[in-house]
Amino acid sequence: MSGSSTTTSSRPIDLAAVLAEIGRRARAAARAIGQASATDKTEALAAMAESLRGATPDILAANAEDVAEARSRGSTAALLDRLRLDEKRVAAIADGIGVVAALPDPVGRVIDAWTRPNGMRIERVRVPLGVVGVIYESRPNVTADAGVLCLKAGNAVILRGGSDSFRSSRAIHAALVEGLHSADLPADAIQLVPTRDRAAVGMMLAGLGGAIDVIVPRGGKDLVARVQAEARVPVFAHLDGNCHVYVDAAADLEMAKTVVLNAKMRRTGVCGAAETLLVDRAVAATHLAPLVRMLLDAGCAVRGDAATRAVDPRVTAASEEDWSTEYLDAIIAVKVVNGVGDAIAHVERYGSHHTDAIVTADPAAAERFLAEVDSAIVVHNASTQFADGGEFGFGAEIGIATGRMHARGPVGVEQLTTFKYRIRGSGQTRP
């Protein structure tokens, strides 16, 4: 199905029927892929990487068509950059598959085990989630990244890529399917929705009649917001990464400068980038000006409260809205607070429960912040930009989740599994 060109032609298709069939195939493939051995999956992943390398000319040709079309529509430079592939980028995608292949297989791992007084042995064992739906925008690499990560966890995956990258995704997908074939795994384990029709997204969010177990959106805020609002199945995602760094009374100034600069400026467009700096009033006299000037000198716009504005004329006034804003840009909001309690209250009021950090040499303040800030990731004396599956040692990730259920924080291969209980007895009956 995925290899056909049905959907770039103008011939109408029955979208609901196509998607229902994709759902049925995914469910059937999930059973097979869930039982596949670690060796088979590793072999398939290696074959996929190989196919992808071999298909580089096809992928680049398809991508050139996507880019030309996007350009003719007047797409932004940022979109064109996300969309554009070259030999190096394709090689990086193939290398990424190698990284996932080398990860330990999570399926079948015994997480917990105990013996009951009656002699029954109970084990909690990792099993795949089932069918994962991935909805993404114009980054064609997600086709491979998400596809292989889901496969590694024993899941079938239904990919719905952005229409801008339709041809590129299709070419990458074809290479993945070749890899599945050569390892005798079902091709339906990684399916690509063969249409640019946006109605397909709504159908996936409704769960395809029970065929989809979880949805993972990869893209901008509009996409994630739509997915969270409409999805009738669980979603692993984050809407905002309004991350904070709190510089406590007991913070070493040099460490605070290093951490704040990295948290804000290393990359401003990532979800773990700091958006608000909170400084304890107790050290505002010594710490605030150096921190603010450092940021300004690094090219970061600073929007501050009255105390912050007083330290440098380049600081503009922060509005109430700034405290809730994820800039994803070289802009930071800065506020002076009355100690760790006030900092925690600010983070809980305005934050997005993603990643928040404290800089302090005071263990009590650190423990309080780590305990009371209700975010997926809480950090003491390190940059918020460590909010990343790779930096956690997960090898690869499909995103960061801020929901409270199941997956929280980086969503890696382990978070794409669930568990079941295995009981082994010798004829036990319940009294």
Added chain:
Amino acid sequence: MSGSSTTTSSRPIDLAAVLAEIGRRARAAARAIGQASATDKTEALAAMAESLRGATPDILAANAEDVAEARSRGSTAALLDRLRLDEKRVAAIADGIGVVAALPDPVGRVIDAWTRPNGMRIERVRVPLGVVGVIYESRPNVTADAGVLCLKAGNAVILRGGSDSFRSSRAIHAALVEGLHSADLPADAIQLVPTRDRAAVGMMLAGLGGAIDVIVPRGGKDLVARVQAEARVPVFAHLDGNCHVYVDAAADLEMAKTVVLNAKMRRTGVCGAAETLLVDRAVAATHLAPLVRMLLDAGCAVRGDAATRAVDPRVTAASEEDWSTEYLDAIIAVKVVNGVGDAIAHVERYGSHHTDAIVTADPAAAERFLAEVDSAIVVHNASTQFADGGEFGFGAEIGIATGRMHARGPVGVEQLTTFKYRIRGSGQTRP
């Protein structure tokens, strides 16, 4: 609020406003209760048990009113039995609180920890889920059972009991609140919806504007089906417990008889009761008749396929529908299958992913069944009726979940928590 009698009078209340206020209070209480020490929670639980014992006369008086009203409405004997409390039942509720008090506190427990090459220490630590909504029917004991289990896990809980047990639940709830007060924990940590208006259920299922993190329904299939269909927040529940026992070619007949009898007949009304018996054709000649006659002689109606009907004239014909039916009664469907593969296919086609068992002395058949049956609990050589938090050693449970996300199988105190990541560094920045 909960102590008022507003809602048994005919004075109209603004239900939406009342529930929104309950939601706000729950969210605020969740922050406090989530930070409460294990000692404080244990103290509160002990005080609750004490209050409950002291309030026995009030509770029984309230219950007598509920029972009288239900009787006057012509309620069934089964409902009246579920509803009726006596001194022994109230004492059992108080004892149950003691059991929960004695459980290890899950909050703050480090589940996993590792050190990154850059020296950062990452911990995965249990934290409460937040606010749990419990919707239940006419068992007043759930007010205490669910309330204290949620509290132990550091959650605030909003209880919406059945209208039949409204007065009983209110009296029990008052005792719980007394316990919270005496341990200086916020009374809003356990709130009871102070109205019998069924519209409150719909509001809770919509999540009370983000105030509810998860819904747990306790009750019959109609309630669970409504909750699963309407809920806009995650649900921990199971709709059906269509559990199977498969007697394999290599099953010891005596063990098979013991396990099947217990799985079906120990209690027929529990979700872990077996509803279908599958017998391998290879041993049908020796095993089928003794198993079927044993069941018939124990007072169980048997609905069978042709092979099963042939062994005893008391067996009636099973229809296609029987394979999907959870009888919750002394009825069993029996079918002869062609080995473990066929048994697995039957379970996957007709089962409800709750609890399924194989009886066999063949390790290969057992491992295949345990691996391929995609149920929350899979069992080798033991009764399906072990599907119970207490039997798992969880101390107490709020139900069994068959969803794939977060909680699967018995939902105990640990399943009522989530986790967050705690990173401790010494000034690390991301390269």
